[in-house]
Amino acid sequence: MILSKTGEMPTIDPRVLRYSLSVSLTVGLYGIAFGAASIASGFSVLQSCLFSLLTFTGASQFAAVGVVASGGTAFAAISAATLLGTRNALYGMQMAPLLENRGLNKLIAAHITIDESTGVALSQIEQGASSMRQGFWLTGLGVFLFWNLFTLLGALGAKQLGTPASWGLDAGVPAAFLGLLWLRLTSNFLRLVALAAMIFTVVVTPWMPAGLPIISATLVAVVAGWSERSSQS
Amino acid sequence: MWVVLFCTSALALLTKLGGHYVPASWLSNPRLQRINALIPIALLSALVVAEALTNKTKLVLDHRLAGVAVALVALMAKMPFPVVVLSAVFTSAFIYHWH
Numbered sequence: 159m160i161l162s163k164t165g166e167m168p169t170i171d172p173r174v175l176r177y178s179l180s181v182s183l184t185v186g187l188y189g190i191a192f193g194a195a196s197i198a199s200g201f202s203v204l205q206s207c208l209f210s211l212l213t214f215t216g217a218s219q220f221a222a223v224g225v226v227a228s229g230g231t232a233f234a235a236i237s238a239a240t241l242l243g244t245r246n247a248l249y250g251m252q253m254a255p256l257l258e259n260r261g262l263n264k265l266i267a268a269h270i271t272i273d274e275s276t277g278v279a280l281s282q283i284e285q286g287a288s289s290m291r292q293g294f295w296l297t298g299l300g301v302f303l304f305w306n307l308f309t310l311l312g313a314l315g316a317k318q319l320g321t322p323a324s325w326g327l328d329a330g331v332p333a334a335f336l337g338l339l340w341l342r343l344t345s346n347f348l349r350l351v352a353l354a355a356m357i358f359t360v361v362v363t364p365w366m367p368a369g370l371p372i373i374s375a376t377l378v379a380v381v382a383g384w385s386e387r388s389s390q391s
Numbered sequence: 392m393w394v395v396l397f398c399t400s401a402l403a404l405l406t407k408l409g410g411h412y413v414p415a416s417w418l419s420n421p422r423l424q425r426i427n428a429l430i431p432i433a434l435l436s437a438l439v440v441a442e443a444l445t446n447k448t449k450l451v452l453d454h455r456l457a458g459v460a461v462a463l464v465a466l467m468a469k470m471p472f473p474v475v476v477l478s479a480v481f482t483s484a485f486i487y488h489w490h
Binding site: 187188190191200201202205208209212213214215217218219220221222224225226227228229232235236238239240241242243244245246247248249250251253254259264265267268269271324325326327328329330331332333334335336337338339340342343348351352353355356358359360363364365366367368369371372375376377378379380382383384386 | 406422428429430454459482
């Protein structure tokens with residue numbers, strides 16, 4: 159697929175390959191955490207694996223099983239996961255003109271449009287469009303391979319362990335969210351938004367059905383984004 | 392469970408496909424862009440709290456919060472992701488069995 163778009167056979171840049179592989183493997187390892195979290199939330203091994211195969215966007219998967227684990231409704235779980243995945247649409251808008259795929263290739267390209275494939279593609283911007291395309295495909299497919307492999311291992315491992323709480327797995331899920339969040343807190347304004355969303359969630363939790371506080375925290379993002387220009391220098 | 396699995400998957404793919412079919416000019420509203428960039432931060436923050444501090448609609452302080460507190464320390468010490476998660480897991484399991 160890396161080769162089929164324009165018909166030419168570009169040689170794979172070894173630097174892009176190395177970079178894509180290291181990203182794929184590192185990110186793929188998080189799949190263990192997802193597999194374990196999914197089992198801890200009451201999903202089966204098959205369901206956990208299908209999540210990684212079909213949903214294939216890590217934060218949304220964690221959100222879906224996380225909301226279910228906290229007693230939220232199916233609607234709350236699906237909404238939280240979908241809202242968390244909206245950034246993939248933005249990535250798609252950036253990648254589509256670069257990839258120029260059609261038909262099945264476009265469908266596969268869309269499925270592997272995630273943080274990492276887009277990130278690696280954009281990091282190759284100085285090397286030109288061919289390197290960017292290679293970065294996108296190699297990273298997207300690489301993450302897909304390792305993410306699914308490690309989800310299976312994590313799910314099987316967690317299944318062997320039994321009660322999630324007695325192994326601390328119920329703390330692993332929020333810790334994973336905190337880790338994902340941490341990477342994004344690159345300015346004081348963003349830290350403030352995170353803190354506001356946390357306080358908001360604590361305050362509204364006793365007053366709302368389970369799962370709803372998570373979705374309504376997007377209000378914090380809307381308010382903050384709306385007024386950002388005036389509050390940020 | 393199956394409903395959550397398949398609806399989440401279908402909507403995730405539709406979102407991704409939508410991005411590939413929509414012209415980039417839709418991106419031009421800076422206010423929308425800013426809000427979109429902030430949504431993951433708000434949602435992840437809410438998820439940390441919901442998973443560490445709540446049980447259904449109650450706020451509870453238990454072994455999970457201790458685990459997340461240790462994870463926070465690990466993050467501040469710039470530890471890699473697996474170490475962060477494992478430190479939370481071990482702390483939480485230790486406290487769960489200890490009390």
